[in-house]
Amino acid sequence: MVGSTPPAGVRTGIHLEGLVKTFATPNGPVRAVRGVDIAIAPGETVALLGPNGAGKSTTIDMLLGLAAPDAGTVSLFGGTPEDAIASGRVGAMLQTGSLLRNLSVRELIAMMASLYPRPLAVEEVIELCGLQGAADRRTEKLSGGQAQRVRFACALVSNPELLVLDEPTVAMDVEGRHAFWATMRAFASRGTTIVFATHYLEEADAFADRAVLMARGRVVADGPTTEIKARVGARTIRATLPGVGLDALGALPGVAAAERRGAAVSLRCTDSDAAIRALLTAFPAASDIEISGAGLEEAFLELTGGGDEDDDDLAEAAA
């Protein structure tokens, strides 16, 4: 037993405890992060999921030591973020920022590689990020999607133990997004701990082991992505179906609640697949059927139960 526990006082992985951050703005203080606790084990891939203004970027800034928390602590591999960064164990792709000009893609990646103690081979990273065709192009002559991939390459070339990505696919088209996550999957298999922020539930679902849901500066749910998806992935079936009792509809499998407005019924589902099959079997007369996913924002509102008194000031908190 003794041999299997880490030495006293040394912690592995990432621990965010009681983080609070408030920004002063001309319209009064904005409480961007109000008490965030997240623990991430080595090798885990965690999605920070939340709408704009949830406090994701501010949390990432504190994780990386770019912002000092007003309260709470950040521990990376048992030390401070500054120590982890100084020893080259962290690679990050930030949300803001364009590339350094007057260098080719290859030169920029090589420059970043030169800053780290154990970098990956530059050519390997170029290939991994699908930049073979653009390697000799100047950074100022890239398309938005290419620039984003170069930013990813800059984070990757550091060969980090912890890779942090703040909304990495935000400027990418659908195709670019797929290619990006395929690259990430290849990289994650090396055992790197990955933390990424996103406001796409699909990305968290497809890529992360675990999702931490943030809204209004707090963690509102934290668990395996499947669980989170079930919680926020609720769908609604709408149909025209006169003359059927709400009790009968509400009792269908996969339906959580039923409502009627004239001839139209609306079924809020926990399992829309099961519900639609049961609905059509039981009531073949149902017409004008529509199935819609609840937006993430909507799901968050539900999870967080609507309103704190000072929500409005958070809308632009971490944007």
Next chain:
Amino acid sequence: MSSLAYTRYELLRAFRNKRFFLFSLGFPLLLYVITAAPNKDETNLQGTGLSAPLYFMVSMASWGTMTAMLGTGARIAGEREVGWNRQLRISPLTPFSYLRAKVAISYLMAGLSVVLLYSAGVILGVRLPADEWLGMTGLILVGLVPFAAAGVLLGHKLNTDTIGPALGGGTAILALVSGTWFPVDKSGFLHDIAVDLPSYWLVQANRVALGGDGWPLRGWLVVAVWSVVLTVLAARAYRADTGRA
């Protein structure tokens, strides 16, 4: 991991920025030719004991190098604007290596500017013994330390919109007060202000050619105090600057 590699890439970037080169080196040279060539035969410019080509060679060198040093600020402000400073903060690059690269480029540009102006000076008839060329250059390089720090400081305090006018206006005033365009009188209001400015002592590097030791104690003190104060402020500005621009 080599922190010198970063300096190497920064140099590469600077050399590729042709407009930066052209403006940084071209303007002082052009102004020198305009001010000195018409007075080529003036051997005692306004009682300084120096020929016009020599006086303006040193004063334009001081102006050109001062501008080159402060130009670092514009480059830093630009990098901050696009968030590149934050990318570097999350790398193991130390503040020392970062600032060394910036200052190295400033000094390189300053050195090139000096060489160009000296060459133009020789063409216009400036003749000095080797030790005086060297002594003058040494004083200029030392006198640039406060400007290197000021460049870093302003680059962190101002943004790309404000740093242009600030540097343009600032250097114009400093040059005017410090004897760049015409020698400062030996006494009077302007003189009293000038002697406490590092830019004045840059121009006064020309005293070497008068056969003296260059700067008196006052000059060394003024340059030292400005160097220390601005370096402390620059270091503070660098440390405080981690926010999203």
